[in-house]
Amino acid sequence: xxxxxxxxxxxxxxxxxSSAAVNLERFxxxxxxxxxxIGARNKSQLAVKLLVLVLLSITVVAFVTFxxxxxxxxxxxxxxxxxxxxxxxxxxxxxxxxxGVLYQLLVTFCLGTLSTLIGAVLAFFCSLLCARxxxxxxxxxxVKSVVAVARxxxxxxxxxxxxxxxxxxxxxxxxxxxxxxxxxxxxxxxxSIEEMDHGVIExxxxxxxxxxxxxCQAILPSTITSMVAWTFMxxxxxxxxxxxxxxxAGAGGIGFNLFMAGSFYFDLHEMGLLTYIVVIAVxxxxxxxxxxxxxxx
Amino acid sequence: xxxxxxxxxxxKLTYTLVFLxxxxxxxxxxxxxxxxxxxxxxSFPAAIQWIAANLIPDAGAMERFPKILSxxxxxxxxxxAVTVVAAVLAFFFSLLGSNITKINGLLKRAVRIVAAFFRNVPDVxxxxxxxxxxxxxxxxxxxxxFFTTFGLLTRAFIETIDEVSSNCVExxxxxxANFIQKVFQGIIPSSxxxxxxxxxxxxxxxxxxxxxxxxxxxxxxxxxxxxxxKRLDFASASLVVLSIVVxxxxxxxxxxxxxxxxx
Numbered sequence: 001x002x003x004x005x006x007x008x009x010x011x012x013x014x015x016x017x018s019s020a021a022v023n024l025e026r027f028x029x030x031x032x033x034x035x036x037x038i039g040a041r042n043k044s045q046l047a048v049k050l051l052v053l054v055l056l057s058i059t060v061v062a063f064v065t066f067x068x069x070x071x072x073x074x075x076x077x078x079x080x081x082x083x084x085x086x087x088x089x090x091x092x093x094x095x096x097x098x099x100g101v102l103y104q105l106l107v108t109f110c111l112g113t114l115s116t117l118i119g120a121v122l123a124f125f126c127s128l129l130c131a132r133x134x135x136x137x138x139x140x141x142x143v144k145s146v147v148a149v150a151r152x153x154x155x156x157x158x159x160x161x162x163x164x165x166x167x168x169x170x171x172x173x174x175x176x177x178x179x180x181x182x183x184x185x186x187x188x189x190x191x192s193i194e195e196m197d198h199g200v201i202e203x204x205x206x207x208x209x210x211x212x213x214x215x216c217q218a219i220l221p222s223t224i225t226s227m228v229a230w231t232f233m234x235x236x237x238x239x240x241x242x243x244x245x246x247x248x249a250g251a252g253g254i255g256f257n258l259f260m261a262g263s264f265y266f267d268l269h270e271m272g273l274l275t276y277i278v279v280i281a282v283x284x285x286x287x288x289x290x291x292x293x294x295x296x297x
Numbered sequence: 298x299x300x301x302x303x304x305x306x307x308x309k310l311t312y313t314l315v316f317l318x319x320x321x322x323x324x325x326x327x328x329x330x331x332x333x334x335x336x337x338x339x340s341f342p343a344a345i346q347w348i349a350a351n352l353i354p355d356a357g358a359m360e361r362f363p364k365i366l367s368x369x370x371x372x373x374x375x376x377x378a379v380t381v382v383a384a385v386l387a388f389f390f391s392l393l394g395s396n397i398t399k400i401n402g403l404l405k406r407a408v409r410i411v412a413a414f415f416r417n418v419p420d421v422x423x424x425x426x427x428x429x430x431x432x433x434x435x436x437x438x439x440x441x442x443f444f445t446t447f448g449l450l451t452r453a454f455i456e457t458i459d460e461v462s463s464n465c466v467e468x469x470x471x472x473x474a475n476f477i478q479k480v481f482q483g484i485i486p487s488s489x490x491x492x493x494x495x496x497x498x499x500x501x502x503x504x505x506x507x508x509x510x511x512x513x514x515x516x517x518x519x520x521x522x523x524x525x526x527k528r529l530d531f532a533s534a535s536l537v538v539l540s541i542v543v544x545x546x547x548x549x550x551x552x553x554x555x556x557x558x559x560x
Contacts, residue, residue, distance in 0.1 A: 047558040059381040062374035079430030110326035152545035154505040166340035170332040247421040262425035
């Protein structure tokens, strides 16, 4: 139907209009059977489609090649559901006191705070070295690649690596967590600095301001809001990471209690209560962070 | 002139106060966490020195390279598979949780709470919980990563759909399109770039997370690192670290390229 009307519309009506119609025909994109294509061919759409296809096929390959070791899937799922019920519906403290657990939560909180603070201070100075609009291009490239490598190493590996020279404990945990947050925040801060209005820096330079005057009077005031938002977002991540480091690298805090309850005493009830405490803490942090982000915007 | 001086004075005062607050928080947190700043600072150069001296792959480590490579490939496949399955499910969930496509307010609230639950329960807990029933199996890591990824992506997709699709869904509403038509003609085309960006980011994150979960559940590349690390075979452990770094950097570069084409 559509095809027919289109054909009628493009058919020359009179001698005068025919040349215009023929010229227009060059711009009409038709499929092989003469239908006009509606969707414009678009590089980005093609890329997305291709990406979806590639990812789906990788997923299929993954499921086919995984070594399931002949696991009884049904049995495992039933067991899991039963354990989930124990953990989340029957939480109970048997080994620790409420006060003790809350203190451990505070320790985790402090580990997160320390690593965020140190990471943020280091990252601020480092971001001055790798923001494209204020630093030398060679310096930018070097610092950015070093930071990219540091970011690519998982936090837990940093903690374990630091644990060899500093011993397992808060020093290794803070050092390891700091390393990753430093790398993450450097990138974030550098992007905030690159986004700022270049005119401000230029005006101060024209006035003969020194480097640190430019940093303190132009860069800090105009990027501080986005930096605060990034820092707080990183703090959320660091808190979650500090829980994980307590469990995986023996770094102390509530994560270590979780690890002991789950992998040592097999006390699922206690694990449930600890999990709830962590979840409540994270939700509170998330709410604060959302408020801060809203204020900053 | 007076006012300018006032601004500078005020700024100086703010900076000083913020600085003092930083120091106070730092000191308080150090006491609670039993963190000794001097130890912390001195551990940095010591650690760097140790890394430079010990974390260098040697001939023995190269012998283990094929094994590391196969575990690495499995980790990469795992994180893609987890992210894709979680993304598909999260997309359907986010349709119910979005303000634009919600079926009713109650369901929307429920979806958001479920997503928040899955997002905030630490993956460490999922890993230990699944360890009891699935044992040292790749599925332990799969589901542990899946739950957190699902929670995170549901929230991200809800935000993407709310941000991007409201105009075109309104237009489709005006033409009398039904729910399915709205989803396929309006929401998917308009939010797909945002969604793919999130998926690419999650694949990268999941590779890092799977190392942690591997250490806890004795599976995958994390286990391999832990094994060499505990054997004090730091040369092989460093090769594991290096291969993870290369994998993450490759994925980061590829996804940056893709993002540039898409956006």
